[in-house]
Amino acid sequence: MVAFRNTDAAGRTSGLLLRCVLYSLLALGLIVFDKRYDHLGEIRRFLSVAAYPVQVAVASPFEGWHWLRESVSSRDALRADKARLEAELRVANFRLQRYEALEAEAQRLRALRSNASGFAERFLIGDIMDLDIDAFRERVLVDKGARDGVFVGQAVLDAGGVFGQVARVEQLTSEVILLSDASHAIPVQINRNGLRTIAVGTGDMGHLKLPYLSTSADVITGDLVVTSGLGGGFPAGYPVGTVAEVRRDPAQSLADVVVRPAAALDRSRELMFVWLKPDAQAPPAAARAPVDTAAPPKAAATPNAAAAPKPRGAPVP
């Protein structure tokens, strides 16, 4: 059934070993240079531009299918969609009414504490390209890259909450590592009481873990987990997920807390790249030092804005 041609069956391929060694040494050299000296950024960027047509060619039939399905959706479906969107917009507007006042208050409180946890300043929408980069790592390719100002470590959100961060930037595309990747961690806090901890991915898109909470920590099922903004990478206060399960084993010192992500990690098609306000990126230690000396009791009394609700007429600087 599988018949190979016999035309060259007579002779050995001369110099197979030599060529094999040469190519292998070349590959090893690439690995070492790329890993140790990081000199290959430009080459990689150039190669990625060459690979872009392949990526687009693979992704475009799926995008075409999405487009086709949208463009042939019936009048009734469109009308139902419109009604639903209008209802959602109404609810969102109700919620927004108090938002500006609250944000101003939060700004004042933050200024009081000189907390440099950062506000989102600018957004850019990117589309996920329909490609499987790696079956074993939770990453997606997005059609925005260095050309659009995307940078490594940038926070990425979707409509539901925090989605992940940028792991690698090419000229035209970038790779976003999902919250749920087993090598990803994000500083968070429990919204109800301001308890700070770190959410770690599990390799499963369905849940994250909070592995560093003690068994006595005040966390219950249903708690909203938001970004704490510590570390400066992520803007503060965006939803990461809700606590789905808390297991406390009296024999262990740490509780087993499972969080269901707020972002639709497996379904989102559009992502938002976030730029933090430049002044919010200042090193927190330097920013906090003068305040601590000026008003030590206040700084000590409010370790966390969410933890200590202030009276309405809080002093304004």
Added chain:
Amino acid sequence: MMRDEPVRRLPMALSALVALALSVLPLPATIDAFRPDFLVLVVFYWSIESPRAGGLALAFLAGLSLDVIRGVVLGQHALALTLMAAWATHLRLRLRVFSLLSQSLTIFALLTGYQFILFWVDGATGNPVTAFSRWLAPVIGGLIWPVLAGALSRLHDR
């Protein structure tokens, strides 16, 4: 000295491109782990079928493009693919007279070696992937080898 073997670079390049596209084609997560390394199988096929047409160069370039597309350390797939393609070339005379089952088993061994080199470089560069499912690809690859080799030989015999 001229050989009468036609140099089939066009079908080589075309099949490699198609295999590259297949290896990044989005699949539902449940069957994603069962995806064979199409590009690797195609490179093996050409290494066995016509090593003179530049089998090792094809292996190196294919590996490099996998590195770029998957965003791993540059040279990882290139190294694994080069070594295993050279081995396949070395074994090609024996492979041609093997029964289908032995061919599949040999390909399985080659794919396992390929996967092991990837695994090793992953570990050496500091981001190990210990998921068990990565060892599934060689099995699937060995299973679909007869079909793939049959289809490819039909492609260029015409």
